[in-house]
Amino acid sequence: MSSSATLRTGGHPPTPGRVAVELVVNGVPLAASLDPRRSLLDLLREQLGLTGAKKGCDHGQCGACTVHVDGRRVASCLTPAVQAHGRQVLTIEGLSPAGSPLHPMQQAFIDHDALQCGYCTPGQIMAAVACVAEGHATSPEQIREYMSGNLCRCGAYVGIVAAIEDAAMKMAATTMATAGRSAEMPEARHAAV
């Protein structure tokens, strides 16, 4: 599915006032009938039951709702759900599906106690994975700047910076080790690393 796909009703009967969208969430193709006012965050949480992404402000100010769309980190509360039509969405639930090992970033957050209440944590981790992929995790100062869109009221910032430094090294090693096999990786997974 290309990101330039136009909105259409697909196989669903059209419902007045609703819009049909198709998107891939955590590698799974989905079709949904939407209230056009619905945010991507509310689609994930209220309609798809993917409650890992959190609502902390609904204004793009706290970062708790951070997910990846086509491999880029976005505030899903500021993203109309219809805008995800034809796109690949990765949430914390897709970063390390149940039964699979944790992503190096998740493990690093545990190892450095980079969390307390855990409410902002899924957003922090999705932002952190993107921060590394963007090349914005090359120094503690750079990590602090590029992670400043994700608020942690418990104040776990010291641990978050340490976790990202740690995971960035492990992710680089993993990327090199798996570079030859990347074509076999699921697309959504690929977008995450």
Place this chain on the structure above:
Amino acid sequence: MNMMPFADLARVDAHDKVRGAVAFAADDARPNLAYGAFAVATIGKGRLASLDVAAAEAADGVRLVLTHANIGAVASAGFIMGGGYGFQSHQPLISPEIAYRGEPIALVVADSLEAATHAAALVRATYETAPFAVELDAPGVEVVDQAETPLAHFIPPVAAGDADAAYARAPVQIDARFASAPQHQNPIELIACVAEWQAGRLVIHEGTQNAEAVRHGLAAALGLDAGLIDVVSPFVGGGFGQKNSLQGHTVLAAEAARRLARPVKIVVPRAQLYHLASFRPANRHHVRLGADRSGRMLAAIHEAQAQTSRHDLFPGEYATTSARLYGIADFRGKDELLRTDAQTPGYMRAPFEHIACFAFESCVDELAYALGIDPVALRLANDTTVDAVTGRPLSSRHVGQCLERGAAMFGWERRSMAPGSMRAEDGGLIGWGVAIGTYAGLRAPAIAKLKLTDDGRVEIRVGVHEMGQGVRTALAAVLARKLGIAPEHIVAIIGDTRAAPQHLTAGSWGTATAIPVVEAAADALLARLAELAPGGVSNREPAQILRAAGLPELAVEVQGKAPGQPDAIYDRLKAGLPSIGGPVYPEFVTYSYIAHFVEVRVEATTRRVRVPRVVSVADCGRVVSPRTAASQVRGGVVWGIGAALREASEVDPRYGGFLNADLAEYALPVNADIGAIEVAFVDEPDTRFNSAGVKGLGEVSMAGVAAAIANAIHHATGKRLRELPIRIEDVL
């Protein structure tokens, strides 16, 4: 008692938290949920003249609009500091009276969040307006002497010796005034609940620090038997005092769910919670500190004024804290409350201690400079082992160790005393500041139910809430060590009124409340196992002994309370009422302590203040969970940086309410604001206070940080800044 320090244990719920697998209250996506949204008052004070909900009721998907006109027999659950259960006595929607801007006037419930939000915007109101006051010096503000209110019965004014006479005689006098803007707690988890009725029972899922008060408060508000209400709060997405009692939205969600026979979810938008929940009140202080020329502190007077609401008296306890920083024999405190037209203010991390320590420890720094004495040496010279207010011994006080160890870790000996004498390579000013903090050692009653099953699983049910402080990890640490089992075999059922009575978790008393009782329960379980294994229990796991005895499970129940509390305290606990003991106990007085060392950099051209590093050393008794405890201290330091340099809720004298009601305009510390924070613990058990030797930590972590920052700014710039937050314009 095992006197060994506890081992480093990873946060036990971290694996679920990093996978987004912990279910917070709003993480409920079942079909058939209805969604609530509020319309709120747009005047500063007055009365609804008309309320038109026709358009809202006619909107697509709307199922119910609740207003004062149709709410029925819903009542106020009362104010938590006045014998009730709510953060304030004012329950929105039960009368046409408007007490303050931003209070709800209608609850719209619809099939979707979008429909409810849209319809709430269609509610139209007209008002009869009344004069209002939201600033401390506005006309119409009423000043109340706390000593002349019922609050004085449990918060008596500090009066040790004859402070006024001793101050008048003191050869060195420091006289300064301080102020702080109001602030909002702003946990990242929004205020949220799901209310549902199941076969005549009301079940509330809500992130709260006080499930029992929510339960009993709902019973009072809705005229229900509390035995028919369950409140479930296994994880709180940050509390910080905001979620410490019943809030108005929960009452309305429960009523809406009853009428619709359908679960109702309310997630209060960030902008609305600046008026739907409590906040740190605006406050100001006049501190006078007298000393002799050797630096011995002789007398102090701490007079405080703090904001409250028209409808409730939120107490001030500022001097009760500052009087405990040192052993000053002559100390007088006074608290005045200023009634304004706002919701009732409330507890926000280190509610009084943060600002009391800011004011008093700024004065101590001034004294050090007045005398030319090193600020660390001055503090060490005024240490004490006795509580000067009551004359009773302190159960433990290791603030001297905190100062000495912190100074060594920080490299304090390299500091030059003169303001402006230390420069960075880029030409910026460097300032090094120190301050201590203290917080009362409190304890509430608790009932612990411990069950071992023959598969090796251990379940602990006890009254305490997990809000990120790490109490689940602390419970696992003590039980794993006592019972010789792996932490992953321990399941804690907490924050749940079905499991055990749930006392308010706040005021840093959670560990001292739960841990000694849980340890005692583990001892009781081990004693029962010893009876089952007459040949001895050596080298056998508890479940092996159970299986050998042919028993499927073994359960014990233990209760515990603060020293000096009567047995009737358990009735208060079960009734959801605050039942806190301390810090003054029959035989001793207990406080936690901390020393903070802060470096600030003031940029040469922009004058921007940065905090590149902090060293904090805490005396919280025995450290049960070293990893989560260190995170607690770092979090408290971040809070102190926010309070000192960022956070202010701006009141609007024209229209009432708070103006900067979102996370872009209410500036919290972000990652780029925080540098290195190094933490250490004295880790000396206080076994006089309780059998586990633990004291509180979460709040003392913040106490004194703002003073250390202000003192460091003085060291960098020579400026004494006494109003928080300190901003660029203050150091120009």
